[in-house]
Amino acid sequence: MPLPPLTIYRHDRKERALITLAGEIDLETVPLVRASLERCLRDGIRTIDVDLTPVTFCDCSGLNAFLNASQRITTAGGTLRLHHPPRTLVLMLDVAGCEFLLLGVPFGRLPPPPKNAPPRTAPVPPHRPVPPVPALVGGAV
Template sequence: MPLPPLTIYRHDRKNRALITLAGEIDLETVPLVRASLERCLRDGIRTIDVDLTPVTFCDCCGLNAFLNASQRITAAGGTLRLHHPPPTLVLMLDVAGCEFLLLGLPFGHLPPPPEKAPATTAPVPPHRPVPPVPALAGGAV
């Protein structure tokens, strides 16, 4: 029996959640991502860390879901952080100027990624306001 295209695990600790996504995030699976993040908000969770280590692919639908969720979570007084994204998502975040979603490590559970080169930029502060995401025709980013 084949594995589902996306598996979602959630671990809560008080008012914080660690969501681990495994598989591919695309048009078919992005509703699961949106529902998972919305459920956290409905449950009163205001700090959401998303571990993307086991994600093999993420397209612009995934980026759009994370940006929309970030706006809703920030409006509710919380934060959304993405950890260890796949290279395609890192590139999209860089092009879109959305690096603010990449902050820290959740709960201290995850080891740091392998060192590739020394950091040449200043560390990211623990929280920055989320800039508004412009609406595009068709609702996609």
């Protein structure tokens, strides 16, 4: 029997929840992520930590779900923090310039993953500014 593409575990402690996602977050599985975060809000949870250590892939639909949930949770007076995101998500957050919204720490300063976590395939490179593009002289080509 094949494993489901995404498994969600939730552990509550008073008004705080730890959600651990395992598998892939994509267009097919993102409704499960949204529903899980919405349920926390409905249950009165205002501090949500999402452990992404076992996530092997996250596309832009996952990023959108996390940003939308963060906005809703912040409006309700709470916080949403992602912990140990996969490389694909970290790169998207860096390109979008919104890592501070979901990670809560400056880019490149994430704490190391838990000791029992599988090793990452490659370290995430530090942010490098894009060099300026020289202006065209003499009009458009």
